Amino acid sequence: MSSGADAVESLYPFLSTSDGDVDAVLAEVRQSTQDKVREIMRLREAVKHGYRNEIVACASAMAERFARGGRLLTFGNGGSSTDAQDLASLFLNPGATAPALPAIGLTSDIAVVTALSNDIGFDVVFARQIGAFGRRDDIAVGLSTSGNSPNLLRAFDEAARRGLLTxxxxxxKGGRMAESEHIDHLFVVPSASVHRIQEAQTTLYHALWEMTLLTLHGMGGAADVPRDPR
Incomplete structure (x- = not known):
């Protein structure tokens, strides 16, 4: 059996059941689902306890940037691209009780992404946009399951050079992102499973979003945050 097949069987053992026992298959499906729920609950708890103080400090720094008129720039590849866009949308559409805050998902403009990838190289798709849009009071958030994406590392380098909060x-284990000197706050979900990593990352950035709004409210109200004039 191939390594790929082994991986699938380890995640979904009931798919390899061949004895025709429907009840046995359903029992394995239930057990597999319960195991995954317990796993992500343990992982989220570990992240919450491990980064409790860092989340508060990071949210405070984000709130200070927003209060000075800063904007959020988010980026990632693949599924992390979708998560980055989701994070931007949380600040743009926080609900009826809070005003929108300026946030840009750097993968949203497919014409820009494909033009930069085709004409220069995929490694610069985020760094070039940060170079064009980024200002000192802005915030750059990059998401990756491995921490090794070259285009994220280039983006963090450019963001740090321009004075953005990174x-x-x-x-x-954080990959090359854990070795970077250009990331102010780094959160690492300690799992080898891409599925569990992304699930825990979603919880983490929702916590950052909520804590940032709470901090802004405590600073005098998010309604007082300056708006980008452009």
Whole structure:
């Protein structure tokens, strides 16, 4: 059996059941689901306890940037791209009780992404946009399950050079993001499973979003945050 097949069987053992016993298959499905729920609950708890103080400090720094008129720039690849856009949308559409805050998902403009990838190289798709849009009071948040994406590392380098607040959200052991000197706040989900990493990362950036809004409210109200004039 191939390594790929082994991986699938380890995640979904009931798929390899061949004895035709429907009840046995359903029992394995239930057990597999319960195991995954327990795993992500343990992982989220570990992240919460391990980064409790860092989340508060990071949210405070984000709130200070927003209060000075800063904007959020988010980026990632693949599923992390979707998470980055989700994070931007949380600040743009926080609900009826809070005003929108300026946030840009750097993968949203597919024309820009494909033009930069085709004409220069995929490694610069985020760094070039940060170079064009980034200002000193802005915030750069990059998401990766491995922490090794070259285009994220280039983006963090450019963001740090321009004085942006830099925040990395990675998985496993943090990869090359953990070695970078250009990330102010780094959150690493300690798991080798891409599925569990992304689930825990979603919880983490929702916590950052909520804590940032609470901090802004405590600073005098998010309604007082300056708006980008452009």
């Amino acid at each position: 925040i990395g959200i990675a998985g496993d």
